[in-house]
Amino acid sequence: xxxxxxxxxxxxxxxxxxxxxxxxxxxxxxxxxxxxxxxxxxxxxxxxxxxxxxxxxxxxxxxxxxxxxxxxxxxxxxxxxxxxxxxxxxxxxxxxxxxxxxxxxxxxxxxxxxxxxxxxxxxxxxxxxxxxxxxxxxxxxxxxxxxxxxxxxxxxxxxxxxxxxxxxxxxxxxxxxxxxxxxxxxxx
Amino acid sequence: xxxxxxxxxxxxxxxxxxxxxxxxxxxxxxxxxxxxxxxxxxxxxxxxxxxxxxxxxxxxxxxxxxxxxxxxxxxxxxxxxxxxxxxxxxxxxxxxxxxxxxxxxxxxxxxxxxxxxxxxxxxxxxxxxxxxxxxxxxxxxxxxxxxxxxxxxxxxxxxxxxxxxxxxxxxxxxxxxxxxxxxxxxxx
Numbered sequence: 337x338x339x340x341x342x343x344x345x346x347x348x349x350x351x352x353x354x355x356x357x358x359x360x361x362x363x364x365x366x367x368x369x370x371x372x373x374x375x376x377x378x379x380x381x382x383x384x385x386x387x388x389x390x391x392x393x394x395x396x397x398x399x400x401x402x403x404x405x406x407x408x409x410x411x412x413x414x415x416x417x418x419x420x421x422x423x424x425x426x427x428x429x430x431x432x433x434x435x436x437x438x439x440x441x442x443x444x445x446x447x448x449x450x451x452x453x454x455x456x457x458x459x460x461x462x463x464x465x466x467x468x469x470x471x472x473x474x475x476x477x478x479x480x481x482x483x484x485x486x487x488x489x490x491x492x493x494x495x496x497x498x499x500x501x502x503x504x505x506x507x508x509x510x511x512x513x514x515x516x517x518x519x520x521x522x523x524x
Numbered sequence: 525x526x527x528x529x530x531x532x533x534x535x536x537x538x539x540x541x542x543x544x545x546x547x548x549x550x551x552x553x554x555x556x557x558x559x560x561x562x563x564x565x566x567x568x569x570x571x572x573x574x575x576x577x578x579x580x581x582x583x584x585x586x587x588x589x590x591x592x593x594x595x596x597x598x599x600x601x602x603x604x605x606x607x608x609x610x611x612x613x614x615x616x617x618x619x620x621x622x623x624x625x626x627x628x629x630x631x632x633x634x635x636x637x638x639x640x641x642x643x644x645x646x647x648x649x650x651x652x653x654x655x656x657x658x659x660x661x662x663x664x665x666x667x668x669x670x671x672x673x674x675x676x677x678x679x680x681x682x683x684x685x686x687x688x689x690x691x692x693x694x695x696x697x698x699x700x701x702x703x704x705x706x707x708x709x710x711x712x
Binding site for chain 2: 344345347348355356358359360361362363365366367368369370371372374380398399400401402403404405406408448450451452453454455456457458459460461463480482494498501506507508509510511512513515516517519520
């Protein structure tokens with residue numbers, strides 16, 4: 337595929353070892369490289385959603401790993417529900433959007449997929465754009481989540497995120513990627 | 525700090541356990557949450573750099589975790605050199621930019637710091653903008669790296685990244701965050 341794969345380091349062909357397998361994550365190793373891997377290999381999907389009132393949807397929740405509240409776009413794991421492991425990316429995106437925000441999307445478009453932190457993880461993150469939103473519920477996530485929904489006017493979204501960061505919220509830079517894809521991606 | 529910290533789940537105050545400590549990464553657990561942590565806790569820094577010819581600097585390298593070539597912005601760990609663990613973020617950014625690309629920056633500005641994947645990792649990523657670039661070397665990284673430098677006209681950077689993704693390169697969405705910060709951040 338890539339004409340420069342011959343520049344790959346010798347580690348690339350070393351056997352892969354599992355150093356530890358947890359309930360949700362494993363720590364793996366290839367050559368001298370260590371990395372985390374989700375035991376559910378489907379990856380995650382982030383939903384870029386704008387309401388008919390031109391407001392971008394964000395969700396606020398507490399993340400135990402970093403012991404901090406975060407602002408994120410609606411997101412979830414692909415195929416993390418027992419018995420639905422083969423659900424598609426767009427299906428997962430639609431489900432998470434509705435569970436977390438109460439908005440249902442009639443049409444979704446795949447925008448991009450890439451690694452979230454290729455130096456230490458195999459996690460792949462996809463972005464989809466949700467169109468034609470209709471409010472069907474209150475959101476808030478499933479029973480294990482405690483999610484606050486924010487609807488922010490599109491033109492103020494960047495400044496709003498920086499204001500939340502200044503207040504102490506953790507803001508994943510992937511949110512700014514979401515804004516870039518919103519500004520430069522398909523509009524309908 | 526955050527008036528809504530009382531909404532944190534009970535897991536937030538569970539004791540932290542180390543499930544496994546590797547050479548570079550550890551797998552840790554708090555309550556029912558598992559996450560990866562770098563043994564070097566300084567975090568990473570991404571450098572948004574534009575040459576005097578208005579070209580954005582990208583680096584191409586092979587990432588063993590995902591067994592794929594990636595396009596990234598110049599980046600590195602803060603304080604990962606033995607004896608220099610307390611080097612500052614801007615110092616690390618300047619060093620990595622020069623090592624990887626051969627460009628030296630006379631002035632750097634901090635833009636943002638946030639988690640790279642708060643659901644599974646404690647890693648924090650900072651973005652800095654490099655100004656006043658002067659070419660001082662060829663780049664290519666240190667002895668363990670094999671880095672190809674790309675200089676892409678600023679207005680074509682987004683399309684160029686999508687073209688590389690179509691060729692099979694892995695493109696971390698944080699690159700689009702870098703472009704957003706370039707478009708909306710300080711210009712000098």
